[in-house]
Amino acid sequence: MLDLHSHTTFSDGTLTPTELVAAAIAAGVKALAITDHDTLAGWDEALKASQDVSGSELEVVPGVELSTVENGRSLHILGFYPSRALLEPPLSERIEGRRRRAQQMAAKLAELGYPIELPAMPGSMAPGRPHLATALVKAGHAATKREAFDRWLGDRGPAYVQYEKFSAAEGIQLLRDCGAVPVWAHPCLFKGSTVDALMPQLVEAGLMGVEVYHPHHSPSDVRRLEDYCHRYGLLMTGGSDYHGPPEQKASTKASAKPSGKGGSSARQPSKKQTDTQIRLNHLHLPLALLEPLKQAAAGLATGLSHHE
Numbered sequence: 001m002l003d004l005h006s007h008t009t010f011s012d013g014t015l016t017p018t019e020l021v022a023a024a025i026a027a028g029v030k031a032l033a034i035t036d037h038d039t040l041a042g043w044d045e046a047l048k049a050s051q052d053v054s055g056s057e058l059e060v061v062p063g064v065e066l067s068t069v070e071n072g073r074s075l076h077i078l079g080f081y082p083s084r085a086l087l088e089p090p091l092s093e094r095i096e097g098r099r100r101r102a103q104q105m106a107a108k109l110a111e112l113g114y115p116i117e118l119p120a121m122p123g124s125m126a127p128g129r130p131h132l133a134t135a136l137v138k139a140g141h142a143a144t145k146r147e148a149f150d151r152w153l154g155d156r157g158p159a160y161v162q163y164e165k166f167s168a169a170e171g172i173q174l175l176r177d178c179g180a181v182p183v184w185a186h187p188c189l190f191k192g193s194t195v196d197a198l199m200p201q202l203v204e205a206g207l208m209g210v211e212v213y214h215p216h217h218s219p220s221d222v223r224r225l226e227d228y229c230h231r232y233g234l235l236m237t238g239g240s241d242y243h244g245p246p247e248q249k250a251s252t253k254a255s256a257k258p259s260g261k262g263g264s265s266a267r268q269p270s271k272k273q274t275d276t277q278i279r280l281n282h283l284h285l286p287l288a289l290l291e292p293l294k295q296a297a298a299g300l301a302t303g304l305s306h307h308e
Contacts, residue, residue: 002031002287003280004061005078005185005211005239008046011036011065012130014244017045020280025050025058027281031290033061033239035078038094040064040087041124061290065185067094068171069163073155073192077171078211078237079180081297083304087178088124095126097164102127106135108159109152114141129153130243155191168198169205176206179304181296183209183237188221195224203232208296213238213285215278235292240282 007013008020015023017034024032034046043062050058064087066077079087099121106118109132116135121127133145133153142148152159175182184207187195212225213236229236 001028001281002285002290003027003029003239003242003282004031004033004063004080004237004285004289004293005035005065005214006032006242006280007036007065007244008034008042010039010042010124011126012128012243017042018049020242021046021049021053021058021060024280025053025056027279029281030057030287031059031061032280033063033078033080035063035065035239037065037076037126037128038067038091038098039124039126040082040084040091043084059290061293064091064175064180066171066175067098067163068166068168070168070190070198071192072162073190074163075168075190075192076185077168077175077207078183078185078209079175079178080183080237080293081301082175082178082180083301086304087174087180090174090178092124094166095124097166098127101161101163102132104161105129105132105153105159108161109136112152112158114152114159115139116141132159168202172202172206176208176300179297179300181208181235181293181300182206183211183235185211186214186216186241187211187225188214188217195228199228199232203234207234209235209237209293211238212236213283215240215282235296237289237293238283238285240278240280242278242280242282246277 006020008015008017034042036042046060050056050060061080063078063080064082066079068075068077102118106116109116116139118135119131130145133148136142136148137145172182184202187210210225210229212222212229
């Protein structure tokens with residue numbers, strides 16, 4: 001079994017790389033991709049952890065989840081097997097952009113009457129909205145991170161700030177230039193266009209694969225994405241998009257608090273938010289999906305060496 005989409009505390013996951021590796025081994029995963037947002041910083045610890053476990057057969061797949069903006073909405077692209085030396089320098093600027101964005105959202109929250117203290121994010125750790133949500137819970141403004149998203153941080157929320165401009169085509173090109181296989185992450189969750197309209201554009205830009213198998217893709221979504229892959233000759237990947245075990249609802253004053261300045265009343269979560277809790281190895285995907293990905297990465301690496 002393999003899981004090609006997971007996050008650690010180096011971005012918006014709640015488990016350290018060591019804890020994530022232990023959880024993956026316990027879940028029966030044989031190949032685990034570390035795909036933190038805009039950072040490669042979790043790789044080393046994950047690799048060491050997998051090697052330190054006696055008898056472990058877990059293969060750690062180096063990856064990243066790149067944040068881009070398309071039609072004014074967030075679009076994520078997974079990159080597998082990048083050259084670290086080539087990708088880390090441009091990613092450092094992406095991380096600085098994330099820091100600027102987090103500060104802007106914190107300033108908006110303060111203006112709305114919900115001041116927070118941003119957590120320290122040293123080195124290559126990439127701040128994101130889940131960190132602000134955690135800070136809102138810690139400050140007593142929300143009972144759960146889900147509530148924080150529903151009231152303030154969602155794409156239409158009063159404290160939302162877009163990523164700095166970086167198009168999907170630019171992200172795909174960056175990944176390919178760094179030897180990484182670019183794969184459109186959870187395309188059926190993208191809110192800025194239809195898959196039908198956008199897929200040809202991304203393929204033309206150099207997209208090489210699609211995350212077909214994702215916990216929030218319906219069976220009909222999966223069939224449609226499989227058809228796209230056959231039509232365009234794209235790789236098929238999948239994973240749990242695991243961020244850690246479910247959060248425990250905080251006991252705070254937030255539930256009795258009025259929505260106040262600019263915060264809408266917490267909405268009922270959507271069906272996708274209330275589905276069964278996502279687990280590692282959630283989809284029981286076959287290891288056979290990994291070999292074509294490795295071959296594609298090897299082809300890109302050969303191309304890079306010819307240009308050196």
